[in-house]
Amino acid sequence: MTTLPPLAQVADLEAAMQRTIDPMQGALAIRRASARVRRYTRQTITFVSQETIILPGGDRVLRLPDRPLIVDANNPLTVVELADLGGVQITCIEGRDYLRLGDELTRGYPWYAPGRLMGWPRRNLGVWAPRVQITNSHGYQDVPDDIEDVVLDLATMNLTNPQGLRQEVIDDYSRTFASETIGGAVLTDAHKEALAPYRVELTSVRPS
Structure with a gap:
């Protein structure tokens, strides 16, 4: 398993x-x-180059799980509709077979005539095949400041109270720790609010 780089x-x-x-x-x-x-x-956040995954299709819109999607000369987006039972795999072309807006790929009408040899009989026009293989680059070259702030805040909590103490008493000195630092720092409501723009809904993804 690949070790992801730290966010700070x-x-x-x-x-x-x-x-x-x-x-x-x-x-x-x-x-x-x-x-x-x-x-x-539910995001990698840091930049990942040319990762290949298989997504469930069956709908007109296919949402990619990681943001932001990076598409340029050095980071091409490859979309292949996979066939079952010996059918023909189809490499889809942007602007011809689908439109891309942000992390969403919207299927257009196919340029070929659908049939049983493609592996999905009675396929509806304008709908992605049951399985779609995506090769794409995604993430941030530089971690956004608001994400880094949350990471540093959590790390500070862990270092401030590494033993998970609720209260520390030394002679006449007494120190009470905030509840969120006990037993390992956890995200507060403020943290979750800051991370809300980066959180995505669960999507079934299988590595290729």
């Missing part, structure tokens, strides 16, 4: 906390915070 750096965490921290502890806190943000948003 230890130097950023030191700047946010305004103190020097142990590099290994800082890296661990950031890695855990990054994992929480990715799990909530």
Whole structure:
């Protein structure tokens, strides 16, 4: 399994906390915070080049799971309708077979005549095949500031209270920790609001 890069750096965490921290502890806190943000948003976030996945079709609109979609000369988008039972696979062309708007691919009427040899008998015009293979690039070259802010905030919580204490008492000194720092930092309502624009609905995706 490929290890995803962190969504912030230890130097950023030191700047946010305004103190020097142990590099290994800082890296661990950031890695855990990054994992929480990715799990909530259901997004890779960082840039991924030419990933191949298989999506369920059957509708007119096909929504790609990761944002933003990057399409340029160095990052082509390849869309192939897969056939079952020895049928013919069809490579779809943008502007001819489908239209692209953001992360949505809308199927147009096919230029070929649908038939049983394609592997999906009685296929409706203007509807994606049951399975569609996508090769695409997606994500951000630079992590958006609001995502990085949430990661740094979560990492700071973990480092502030690494042992998950509710209250610490030393002689006459007493310190009470915020509830969200107990047992590992979790996303607050404010964090979720900040991440809302990046969160996507669940989509069934199978790696190719």
